[in-house]
Amino acid sequence: MQPGPVEIIQCPYCDNKFKKSTLMSGNTIGAKFWTDGKREAPMLPDSVVVSFCEKCSEYFWVEDAKKIDQVLYDSDKYSDLEFLKDLTLEEYIYALKQIDIRSDDDTFYLLRQIWWKYNDYYRKNNEAELSQDVEKIMPDLLEKLLNVFDENDDNHLLMKGELLRELGQFEKAKVTLNKISSDEYDKVKQIIIDLAKNEVSELRELKF
Structure with missing residues (x-):
C-alpha cells in the first residue's frame, strides 16, 4: 500500500476542517471476503464516504466537503486536525x-x-x-x-x-x-x- 497526499477538507455546514487520506496504490493481500459482499483489505482500505462533524453536530457526505489544501502524507502541517472517521x-x-x-x-x-x-x-x-x-x-x-x-x-x-x-x-x-x-x-x-x-x-x- 502506498499512501497518497492528505487532503484538507472543510465541513459543508461549518468552518471545521479534517484531514482526508488518499491512496496512490493498494492491493488485496491478506484481504477477507464475506458472503454479505463486504471486503476487509488492510492494504486497500475503503474511503470514508459519510462522516460526522462534532463542531456543528451534522452528518455529511465527504464528497460535498470543500477541498482547501493538500499536503504530503508525512507532513507535519495541519497536525492539529483529525482524520475523517468512519461512522459506527x-x-x-x-x-x-x-x-x-x-x-x-x-x-x-x-x-x-x-x-x-x-x-x-x-x-x-x-x-x-x-x-x-x-x-x-x-x-x-x-x-x-x-x-x-x-x-x-x-x-x-x-x-x-x-x-x-x-x-x-x-x-x-x-x-x-x-x-x-x-x-x-x-x-x-x-x-x-x-x-x-x-x-x-x-x-x-x-x-x-
Missing part, C-alpha cells in the same frame, strides 16, 4: 434520519452500511455487545434494504439473496440468487445457495 453502526442509523438524502443511491448506501456494520459484530464474534435498542430496529432497517435493491443489477441480486438467507428466508434467497445472469458471480452464488439449501443463516467468510 449507531451513527449510521442516526445519519439515515438526519443527513441530506440526494438520491436512491444514498439511501441504498446508508442501509447497506448499516447491514455491514451490524454484521461486523458477528465477524468479530462480538454479537453479545449489540444493544437491545439496535436489535429492536434492525428488522425494519433490513426490510427497507430488501426493498431498495435493484433487481436489474446482478451484484444487488447477490446481496439481496444473501440478506434473505441471513433472515432465514431460504426459499426466497434461492429464487433471488437464481435470477443472476452473469457467470462472474457463479462461485459465490453457489456457495450462498448451498448454505440456503442447508438452512444455514449465519454470515460466512468466503474461502476459495
